Amino acid sequence: MAITDRQTATLALAHALSAAERGLPVIPLSPTKLPALRSPHHSEAEPVLCRGECGLAGHGVHDATTDPAGVRALFGAAPWATGYGIACGRPPHHLIGIDLDTKAPTDSVSALQHLALRHLFTIPETVTVLTPSGGRHLWLTGPPDVVVPNSASRLAPGIDVRGAGGYLVGPGSVSAHGAYRLAPGTADLSPAPCPRALLRLVAPPARSRHATRSRPPHGQGLVQFVLAAHEGQRNTRLFWAACRAYENGIGEDLANALTEAAVHAGLSEREARATIASADRLTTGRGR
Incomplete structure (x- = not known):
């Protein structure tokens, strides 16, 4: 590994440990922004539904931890990692990520503002991460009893939601396309609570107690x-x-x-x- 690569990997671990200290569960990411550790079940003939119950690393977001020793062990097993992912939907923050993609056919920032006007909520000042492509990730917190699913362009073109089972690329990470960094003026902020009206848009309605698992x-x-x-x-x-x-x-x-x-x-x-x-x-x- 080149010196620059070692420095990038060392910085990624440092940023991940800092995030873990703030209660944000993390995993190492490769330059492609995917989990750096390969699934231990990749060579098995049939697809395996395992979320870490086997005790081995390599289960993506299910490996995420806030334990410093655990973070170091994950990065030690993936010395090629150049970034880290932050698991959404996990306590204590129950993070919800609003991913605004500037490459969409329409202006996703304007689309979010339009939703805010239409549904009568204010987009709060919160942690904002700038992406190498010019997009941005807004960090919000949700209530512990609401499960927010991941979605792509469901709210509006170019607006993706990262919730339970998903992750956000953490600031300080470096991908093949560049670095992720905190937007000016947001470094000292904490993730703001998700406005109730926006929460209703990103979270599905609660299922009836009598709902069945038959074909919807x-x-x-x-x-x-x-x-x-x-x-x-x-x-x-x-x-x-x-x-x-x-x-x-x-x-x-x-x-x-x-x-x-x-x-x-x-x-x-x-x-x-x-x-x-x-x-x-x-x-x-x-x-x-």
Whole structure:
């Protein structure tokens, strides 16, 4: 490893330890912004649903910890890490990340301001991280009894939400495209509470106690979309449908129905479940 790379890795660990001291659970990230440690189950024939129960590192956001010894151990196992991720939705902060992407077709900052005017809330002053592409991440805190899912452009084009099972790239991290840094004037701020009106937009309504895990009616269109797939588009359609399902909080409920539809369209069950697992990882940030 070159001297510059060693310095970057050392700084990444220092920033991660600082975040952990503030109660923010962290994991090491590679220059691609993905978890630096490979899944210990990557060579197994069938997809494995494990969130760290096996006791080994390599489960993405499920490895996140605030324990200094644990942080050092994770970075020690990934000396190539150049950044760190902060797990969202975890106590004590229950962090919610609002990711404003400047590469979207529309101005995501203006879109958020429009939502604020329409739904009568004020965007609070809070920790803001500037990304190498010119975007920004707003850090907000949520109540402990509300689970905020991850979503991509559901609120508006270019506005992604990072919640439970997701992570934010921490300030001081370096990716292949540049460094993440705190916006001027926000370094001394604490994450602000998420306005109630915004919380209602990013969190799904609570399920009824009598809700079942049968196929959600509003997921039927996604199932039909997969059923109608022709040869050459089966995996693509299944992946797209699974991403939409997980973004809308019905991925786990719809997984079996999507698998059945994909098998009916011509995929093997193994292929279908692997594709759905990939959509789960991409959309929710869950480690495997």
